[in-house]
Structures are given as structure tokens and as C-alpha cells.
Amino acid sequence: MSKAVLGNQSDKAAQTISGLLEGVAALLLAIKKSDPELDATVTKSSQYCRNALTQRDYANAGNELKYLAQTLYQHWSANIRDSREQYSLLANALSSLDKDHYTVAQRHNFDVLVERLNAEHVQPAGLSRALAKAYTDMLETLAAYRQRNHGEQPVEAGSYREGIVDVRQADLAAVTVRINKDLNSLTQRLAELHPDNDHVRHLKESAEKAAKEGIHFFQGINNLSDAAWLLFKLSDGSIAREREYLSGLTQQLTSLSENYAGTQTLADRSSEGLNEFQDTVAQELRQLSEAGNNSQTLEGLRSVLGKSISSLTDNITRHVDRQDRIIQQQKAAAATQDSTIKALSEEVESIKAKYDKVNADSHIDHLTLTGNRRFFDQQAQLMHDRWKAGNIEHLAIVLLDIDHFKVVNDTYGHVVGDYVLRHISQVLQTEAGKGINIARYGGEEFAIVAEAPSERTILALAKRLNEAVVERPYIQASGEAINLSISVGVCFFTPKQDSIAAVLEAADRALYRAKSAGRNNVWVAGISN
Ligand SMILES: Nc1nc2c(ncn2[C@@H]2O[C@H](COP(=O)(O)OP(=O)(O)OP(=O)(O)O)[C@@H](O)[C@H]2O)c(=O)[nH]1
Numbered sequence: 001m002s003k004a005v006l007g008n009q010s011d012k013a014a015q016t017i018s019g020l021l022e023g024v025a026a027l028l029l030a031i032k033k034s035d036p037e038l039d040a041t042v043t044k045s046s047q048y049c050r051n052a053l054t055q056r057d058y059a060n061a062g063n064e065l066k067y068l069a070q071t072l073y074q075h076w077s078a079n080i081r082d083s084r085e086q087y088s089l090l091a092n093a094l095s096s097l098d099k100d101h102y103t104v105a106q107r108h109n110f111d112v113l114v115e116r117l118n119a120e121h122v123q124p125a126g127l128s129r130a131l132a133k134a135y136t137d138m139l140e141t142l143a144a145y146r147q148r149n150h151g152e153q154p155v156e157a158g159s160y161r162e163g164i165v166d167v168r169q170a171d172l173a174a175v176t177v178r179i180n181k182d183l184n185s186l187t188q189r190l191a192e193l194h195p196d197n198d199h200v201r202h203l204k205e206s207a208e209k210a211a212k213e214g215i216h217f218f219q220g221i222n223n224l225s226d227a228a229w230l231l232f233k234l235s236d237g238s239i240a241r242e243r244e245y246l247s248g249l250t251q252q253l254t255s256l257s258e259n260y261a262g263t264q265t266l267a268d269r270s271s272e273g274l275n276e277f278q279d280t281v282a283q284e285l286r287q288l289s290e291a292g293n294n295s296q297t298l299e300g301l302r303s304v305l306g307k308s309i310s311s312l313t314d315n316i317t318r319h320v321d322r323q324d325r326i327i328q329q330q331k332a333a334a335a336t337q338d339s340t341i342k343a344l345s346e347e348v349e350s351i352k353a354k355y356d357k358v359n360a361d362s363h364i365d366h367l368t369l370t371g372n373r374r375f376f377d378q379q380a381q382l383m384h385d386r387w388k389a390g391n392i393e394h395l396a397i398v399l400l401d402i403d404h405f406k407v408v409n410d411t412y413g414h415v416v417g418d419y420v421l422r423h424i425s426q427v428l429q430t431e432a433g434k435g436i437n438i439a440r441y442g443g444e445e446f447a448i449v450a451e452a453p454s455e456r457t458i459l460a461l462a463k464r465l466n467e468a469v470v471e472r473p474y475i476q477a478s479g480e481a482i483n484l485s486i487s488v489g490v491c492f493f494t495p496k497q498d499s500i501a502a503v504l505e506a507a508d509r510a511l512y513r514a515k516s517a518g519r520n521n522v523w524v525a526g527i528s529n
């Protein structure tokens with residue numbers, strides 16, 4: 001590379017991007033160790049980035065970098081969600097074991113799950129002791145189950161099933177009792193701490209019911225999953241920090257108001273002093289004029305006058321001293337007040353900036369803990385740019401809307417509705433797998449930007465998601481199942497229809513058609529109709 005070329009702007013950009021890429025590569029190495037699935041996505045994207053750099057296509061390289069950064073961001077966010085996710089994975093795996101028609105794939109999932117549960121990074125470090133204990137119980141049971149029924153050899157479906165029956169009879173009942181007990185004490189404590197929280201109340205009722213009536217193992221785990229989620233929500237570090245800030249703020253407000261009260265007293269004292277002084281002076285003058293009237297001799301008059309003047313002088317000196325002291329005190333109070341007001345307004349500014357930043361940075365929907373609409377918009381933009389650059393073969397927007405969700409709310413209440421929303425988001429995310437991010441697009445609507453080597457793969461994904469929701473009803477603590485379904489609208493990006501807005505609108509129309517065609521189905525723009 002010649003000196004002239006090295007000196008020019010775009011080569012500087014190339015160096016910067018290369019440097020960044022090295023940094024990302026180091027991070028990827030770390031992730032590679034813990035997450036082979038994610039590795040495939042990022043390796044491919046890094047390759048595109050390197051190719052783009054070789055061709056000096058900086059826009060595309062920058063875009064791939066952004067995509068990598070977002071993937072990493074999601075990865076770390078997912079790690080935060082891990083403890084909660086493990087419970088739901090476990091719940092799903094165990095509920096599928098409970099069915100008659102389990103498959104080899106499910107068996108494989110189960111193995112993966114047990115391995116993940118044993119892996120270092122999913123230890124439930126942040127959860128309460130009670131949850132951790134229940135978690136350990138589950139791990140022990142699963143390990144025993146594995147040892148007894150699975151061994152190192154692949155097992156035939158029949159013996160696998162016998163194994164499950166065996167485990168359920170011998171161990172699961174005992175563990176279920178313990179889970180219920182732990183859950184019960186945990187929810188009691190949560191209810192004490194958060195007496196007005198509807199979600200806590202709901203969970204407490206579920207736990208009490210479960211302890212009284214006895215429930216299935218996987219239902220207990222479902223409850224644990226809910227408890228883990230609640231703990232996550234309630235003990236969210238940022239909330240604690242906000243609380244700290246707010247208590248600091250309250251303290252400052254209190255001291256400010258005390259200060260005002262102090263100043264008021266000073267002012268009162270000052271005017272009291274003035275009145276007293278005026279009264280004394282008026283009295284002195286009255287006495288002086290009376291003495292003047294009554295005095296018979298000049299000598300007498302001079303003596304009265306002398307006394308009066310010295311008393312007046314004393315009075316004036318005392319008054320001036322007193323006023324001086326009050327003024328000094330007032331000045332000091334005003335200075336404290338000034339600095340308090342200054343500190344307070346700085347504090348308010350910093351809280352405001354922090355809130356703005358949290359808002360601007362937030363890509364997570366706080367109910368379902370999936371991506372939010374902002375995340376979806378950003379991801380759509382990134383994937384669209386990659387598609388335009390030819391780094392993605394097929395790209396589609398998939399909208400998924402819960403059917404008759406209003407009926408769920410009307411029948412079971414809003415709190416259960418929230419749990420159902422969470423449940424569906426977990427089913428969708430588990431079914432979609434790691435490489436695809438589900439985002440909550442609106443109230444009861446989810447969205448995905450899906451890329452694949454063929455359109456068929458994306459359609460199969462849409463169908464799988466649609467079926468998964470039907471197969472996994474939400475089970476309440478009472479054991480009652482709430483059957484659910486979703487309608488799905490899909491639209492592919494094509495050279496003719498290549499803007500995000502147009503594809504989103506067409507996916508929405510397809511979703512509308514899926515609803516009018518009876519719900520619980522998948523409609524593809526331009527194909528189904
Ligand atoms: N519990 C709960 N309900 C929500 C939330 N966001 C939206 N909803 C509810 O979702 C329901 C959406 O109702 P509709 O738009 O009539 O749709 P639907 O009943 O699902 O019917 P279709 O979509 O036509 O099948 C309303 O009852 C909203 O109150 C939420 O965060 N929690």
C-alpha cells in the first residue's frame with residue numbers, strides 16, 4: 001500500500017474498522033466458547049464484514065459491524081434473562097415429556113437442556129435461596145433420571161417412556177412437594193414486601209392452591225418460572241438505583257424545606273426585633289417629653305435628657321447588633337439554600353438524563369423481556385441493509401397476533417392475561433431458536449425479521465410458531481388449561497417491494513386476511529391470496 005493511499009481518509013476508516021473488527025473478534029472468541037449456535041451467525045457476518053473491507057465497501061462493512069454489535073447486545077441481554085429462561089425451558093421440556101408423543105428431537109432437546117443447566121453460566125446466582133434450592137432439587141432429579149434411564153447409549157422410545165414413568169413415580173412427587181413448599185414461603189415473603197402488587201398476589205394464590213391441592217411437577221416449575229420472572233422484575237438493579245436516587249432527592253427536598261422554615265423564623269425574629277425597638281424608642285421619647293414638661297429646672301431637664309439619650313443609644317446599639325446577627329444568619333441560610341438548590345437541580349438534571357438514556361437505550365419489552373418495537377425497527381433496518389447489500393438471500397417480516405386475546409383478559413383478568421403474554425412470548429422464542437429474535441410489536445402482537453437461504457425455511461418457521469402456540473396451552477395453578485392460538489402474516493422483501501414500510505404494511509394485510517379466514521393460520525402476502 002503506497003504512502004499516499006495510506007494517508008487518505010478512507011484508508012483511515014478501513015484501519016479504524018479493522019481495529020474494531022479485531023475487538024469484536026476477541027469478544028467472539030469468548031462467546032464461541034460458551035455459545036456455538038451464536039458463533040455460526042457471527043462468523044458469517046464477520047466474513048461479510050472482512051469481504052466488504054477488502055472491497056473498500058465501507059458502508060456495508062459498517063453495517064455488518066452494527067449488526068454484530070446488535071447481536072452481541074442481544075446475547076448479553078439474553079444472559080441477563082438466563083435464569084428465567086432456564087426455568088421456562090425446563091418447564092417446556094418437562095411438559096413435552098409428559099405427552100405420549102415425544103420425539104427423538106425432544107429427547108435431544110432434553111439432553112441439551114440438562115447440559116445447559118449444568119453449565120457454569122446458568123447457575124441461578126441472583127435468585128433467592130428458596131428458588132436456588134428448588135433449582136438444585138430439580139437438577140439432582142434430572143441427573144438421577146439421566147443416570148438411571150439414559151446412560152451413554154441412545155435409548156429406544158419405549159424404554160425412554162418407561163424411564164419417565166419411573167422417575168415421575170419415584171422422585172418427581174417428592175420434588176414437587178418441596179418445590180411447592182419453597183414456592184409457598186417465597187411468595188409469602190414477596191407478598192409481605194409487595195402487598196399491592198397484583199402479580200405477586202396472583203402467584204401467592206397459585207402457590208397456596210398448589211400446596212393445598214398438589215400439582216404436577218411441571219406445573220410447579222411453571223410457577224417457579226413465574227416467581228423467577230417476578231423476582232427479576234422486582235429486584236431489577238436499575239429500579240434499586242432509581243430508588244436510591246429518589247431517596248437522595250427526597251432527603252434534599254426535606255433539608256430544603258427545613259431551610260426555608262429556618263429562614264422564615266429568622267425573618268419573623270427580625271421583624272419582632274424591629275417592632276420591639278420601635279416600641280422602646282417611642283416609649284423613651286414619650287418619657288422624655290413628659291419629663292421635659294414636668295421638669296422645673298434646666299439641671300433636671302439635662303439629667304432626664306442625658307439618661308434618655310444613653311438609654312436610647314444602648315437600645316440602638318443592641319438593636320443594630322441584633323440586626324447584624326440576624327443578617328449574618330440570614331446570609332448563611334441563603335448560602336446553604338443556594339447550594340442545596342444548585343445540588344438539587346443538578347440531581348434532577350442527572351436523573352432526567354439518566355431516564356432519557358435508559359429510555360433511548362432500552363430495547364427490551366419489560367413484560368415479556370423480549371425485544372421491543374424499537375429493537376424490531378432497528379433490526380429491520382439492519383437486516384434490510386444487509387439484504388440490499390446481497391448478504392442475505394431471503395428476508396421477510398412475520399407478524400404474529402394472539403387470537404381473541406380480549407376474551408382471555410375478560411374471562412381470567414388482566415393479570416392472567418399478562419402471564420399468558422409472557423407464556424406465548426416464551427413459546428415463540430423457544431420454538432424460533434437463538435438465531436431469531438422475537439420482538440413485542442404492540443399489545444398482543446409480536447414480530448420477527450426472518451432471514452434464510454430459502455423462502456420455504458421462513459414459511460416453515462411461521463407454521464411451526466403457529467402450531468407451537470396451539471400445542472402449549474397456558475396451564476394455571478388450578479390445572480385448568482387456557483387454550484391459545486395465533487394468526488400469522490408473512491411478507492417477503494422482493495426487488496419490486498423492497499422498502500420496510502411497504503413490506504410491513506403487506507405483512508399486516510396478510511395478518512388481517514389470516515384473521516378473517518378464521519384465525520389460527522398463516523397467511524403469506526402475494527402467495528396465499
Ligand atoms: N393483559 C394484557 N392485555 C393486553 C396488553 N396489551 C394489550 N392487551 C389486550 O389485548 C386485547 C386486544 O384485543 P383486540 O384488539 O380486540 O383483539 P383480540 O381480542 O385478540 O381479537 P383478534 O385479534 O381479532 O383475534 C385487549 O383486550 C387489550 O386490553 C397487556 O400488556 N396485558
